[in-house]
Amino acid sequence: xxxxxxVATAMRLSVIALITLLFFLLLSSILLRLVSVSMSGPxxxxxxxxxxxxxxxxxxxxxxxxxxxxxxLEDLFPRAARFLRFFVEVLKLAFCALLIFHGTKYAFxxxxxxxxxxxxxxxAYAALPICGGLMLIYNLRDLFMSSKSLLAPAQS
Amino acid sequence: xxxxxLVFSLIALLVGGMPIGIAISLxxxxxxxxxxGPDLLPIFIQRFYSGTTTFTLLAIPFFIIAGNIMxxxxxxxRIFDLAQVFVGRVRGGxxxxxxxxxxxxxxxxxxxxxxxxxxxxIEVKAMKDAGYTAKYAAAITAVSSTIGPIIPPSIPxxxxxxxxxxxxxxxFIAGLMPGxxxxxxxxxxxxxxxxxxxxxxxxxxxxxxxxxxIIANALPALAMPVxxxxxxxxxxxTATETAVLAAAYAFLIGTLFYRELSLRQIxxxxxxxxxxxxxxxxxxxxxxxxxxxxxxxxxxxxxISGIVGLSVDPWxxxxxxxxxxxxxxxxIEGAAVLxxxxxxxxxxxxxxxxxxxxxxVILVLNIMIGLVTPPVGLVLFTVxxxxxxxxxDILDEAWPYILAxxxxxxxxxxxxxxxxxxxxxxxxx
Numbered sequence: 001x002x003x004x005x006x007v008a009t010a011m012r013l014s015v016i017a018l019i020t021l022l023f024f025l026l027l028s029s030i031l032l033r034l035v036s037v038s039m040s041g042p043x044x045x046x047x048x049x050x051x052x053x054x055x056x057x058x059x060x061x062x063x064x065x066x067x068x069x070x071x072x073l074e075d076l077f078p079r080a081a082r083f084l085r086f087f088v089e090v091l092k093l094a095f096c097a098l099l100i101f102h103g104t105k106y107a108f109x110x111x112x113x114x115x116x117x118x119x120x121x122x123x124a125y126a127a128l129p130i131c132g133g134l135m136l137i138y139n140l141r142d143l144f145m146s147s148k149s150l151l152a153p154a155q156s
Numbered sequence: 157x158x159x160x161x162l163v164f165s166l167i168a169l170l171v172g173g174m175p176i177g178i179a180i181s182l183x184x185x186x187x188x189x190x191x192x193g194p195d196l197l198p199i200f201i202q203r204f205y206s207g208t209t210t211f212t213l214l215a216i217p218f219f220i221i222a223g224n225i226m227x228x229x230x231x232x233x234r235i236f237d238l239a240q241v242f243v244g245r246v247r248g249g250x251x252x253x254x255x256x257x258x259x260x261x262x263x264x265x266x267x268x269x270x271x272x273x274x275x276x277x278i279e280v281k282a283m284k285d286a287g288y289t290a291k292y293a294a295a296i297t298a299v300s301s302t303i304g305p306i307i308p309p310s311i312p313x314x315x316x317x318x319x320x321x322x323x324x325x326x327x328f329i330a331g332l333m334p335g336x337x338x339x340x341x342x343x344x345x346x347x348x349x350x351x352x353x354x355x356x357x358x359x360x361x362x363x364x365x366x367x368x369x370i371i372a373n374a375l376p377a378l379a380m381p382v383x384x385x386x387x388x389x390x391x392x393x394t395a396t397e398t399a400v401l402a403a404a405y406a407f408l409i410g411t412l413f414y415r416e417l418s419l420r421q422i423x424x425x426x427x428x429x430x431x432x433x434x435x436x437x438x439x440x441x442x443x444x445x446x447x448x449x450x451x452x453x454x455x456x457x458x459x460i461s462g463i464v465g466l467s468v469d470p471w472x473x474x475x476x477x478x479x480x481x482x483x484x485x486x487x488i489e490g491a492a493v494l495x496x497x498x499x500x501x502x503x504x505x506x507x508x509x510x511x512x513x514x515x516x517v518i519l520v521l522n523i524m525i526g527l528v529t530p531p532v533g534l535v536l537f538t539v540x541x542x543x544x545x546x547x548x549d550i551l552d553e554a555w556p557y558i559l560a561x562x563x564x565x566x567x568x569x570x571x572x573x574x575x576x577x578x579x580x581x582x583x584x585x
Contacts, residue, residue, distance in 0.1 A: 016426050026400040047209045054208050057434035067175035068435050068489045088174050095178045102201040
C-alpha cells in the first residue's frame with residue numbers, strides 16, 4: 001500500500017516537473033525567436049518529455065480506473081458487470097504485453113540519436129516498456145480483485 | 157470480411173467496458189496479427205509512439221492548462237460580469253449571459269469540459285440566485301458549453317487537423333461562423349422560451365460607471381483570443397506555441413492583474429490538466445496504428461464503394477454522415493469518434509466533393525451535440541455534478557436547445573459556403 005502511494009506520488013511529481021520543463025522550453029523558444037535566436041537543440045527534448053508525460057499519466061489514470069470507457073453494459077446489467085470486468089482485465093494483459101515485449105525490442109533496435117545533442121533515443125523509447133510494466137502491475141492487481149469478486153458468491 | 161471483423165470486435169470491446177484507447181489499440185494489433193502475422197506488430201509500436209509524440213497535439217495540454225488557470229485566476233468571473241452588462245436586463249437575461257459568456261470563454265480555452273466545470277460553476281450559481289431553477293440553469297450551461305470547441309481555439313479541431321492533415325489555422329477560422337450561429341440559435345431558443353416559461357429578469361441596474369469598470373476589468377481577459385488568433389494568423393507562432401502563450405498569459409493575468417492565483421495552486425492545476433489531456437492523448441496514440449491498419453486493409457475503399465453503391469447523392473451522404481456521427485457521439489467519447497471515423501470519412505468526402513475543413517466542422521459539431529446527450533455525454537455529467545442536478549432533469553430542460561443546435565448543424569452541413577468562406581478570404585486553400 002505504501003509502495004503504491006510512493007509510486008503514485010513519484011509519477012505525479014515527475015509529470016508536473018516534465019510539463020513545467022516542456023512549458024519553459026516552448027516558451028523560451030518563442031521568446032528567443034523574437035530576438036532571432038534559434039533553439040533547435042533544446043527542442044529535441046520535446047519528444048522525450050511528451051512521451052514520458054503521456055505514458056506516466058496514462059499509468060496513473062490506469063491505476064485509478066479513470067481512462068475513458070463506455071459503461072453502458074455495466075450500467076444496464078450490474079449483475080453481469082463483474083464478469084465483464086474480469087474479461088476486460090484479462091484482455092488488458094495483451095496490451096501490457098505488447099508494450100513490454102515489442103516496446104523493449106523497439107527501444108533497443110532503434111539505435112538512434114538526436115541530430116543536435118546526440119541524445120540516445122532509447123531514453124524516450126524506454127517509456128513504452130517501463131510504463132507497460134507499471135500498467136501490468138496494476139493490471140495484475142485489478143485481475144486479482146476482479147477474480148476475487150467473481151468467486152465471492154460461490155464461497156458464500 | 158476484415159472490415160466486418162474489425163468493426164464488430166471494436167464495438168464488442170467498447171461496449172464491454174474496455175478503456176477506449178486500449179480497445180482501439182487491441183483491435184489494431186489484432187487485425188495486424190490476423191491479417192498478416194506477428195511480423196507486423198513492431199509497426200504497431202512504432203505508430204503508437206509517433207501518435208503520442210505528434211507536435212500539433214502538444215497544444216492540447218496547454219490549452220487545457222490555460223482554461224484551468226482562467227477558471228482559478230478570475231478571468232472567467234470577469235467574462236461573466238461583462239456579459240451581464242450587455243444582455244443581463246432582458247427577460248431570461250442570465251440565460252443569454254450564460255451563452256455569451258461561453259462564447260467569449262470559448263475564444264480562450266477550446267475545451268467544452270473546462271467551460272462546463274469552470275464557468276459552469278459561476279453560471280449555475282448566479283442563475284439559481286436570480287430565481288432560475290437549478291435544472292434549467294444546468295441545461296443552459298451544458299448546451300452553451302458546446303460552443304467552446306467550435307469557436308477557436310479548439311481541441312477537437314487540433315485532433316482533426318492531426319488526423320486529416322489539415323491546416324489548424326484554416327479549421328480555427330472556419331469554426332468562427334458556425335460557433336456564432338450556435339450562440340445565435342441558442343439565444344433565439346431562450347428568447348422564445350423566456351415569456352412562455354416566465355424566466356426571471358435581471359433586476360439590478362448597473363450604472364454607467366459600474367458598467368465601465370466591469371468592461372475595463374474584463375479587457376485583459378478579452379485580449380486572450382486576440383493573442384491566440386493573432387499569433388496563428390500572423391504566422392508569429394504555431395498552434396502549440398499559441399497554446400503555450402495562452403497559458404503563460406492566463407497565469408500572468410491571474411497572478412499580477414486579478415491577483416486571484418497563487419504559485420501554490422500551479423502544481424495541482426498542471427497535474428489535473430495533464431490527466432484531462434492524457435484521457436484524450438492516449439486515444440490519439442492508439443489512433444495512429446488504427447489508422448494505419450484501416451488503410452493497409454483498404455477498409456475505407458470498401459466502405460466508399462458500399463456507400464457510393466447505396467447513394468451517389470452528396471446530400472444524402474452528408475445526411476448519412478451526420479446521423480452516423482451523431483449516434484456514435486452519443487455512445488463514444490469525442491476523440492475516439494474522430495479517430496474511428498476520420499480515416500474512413502475523409503476519402504468519402506473527397507469522392508463527393510466535401511472540403512476537408514467543412515467535413516471537420518461537421519464532425520466536431522456532431523460530437524459537441526453528443527457531449528450533451530446520454531449515455532456518454534461528458535458535459536452533461538460534468539454539469540450535473542457541478543449543479544447537483546440529475547442528468548434526466550437536465551435533459552428535460554435541454555432538449556429544445558439541443559434541437560436548436562441540430563438546426564444549426566443542418567444549416568452548416570448543407571451550406572459549405574458558411575464554413576469555407578472565411579478561411580478562403582484569409583488565404584487558406
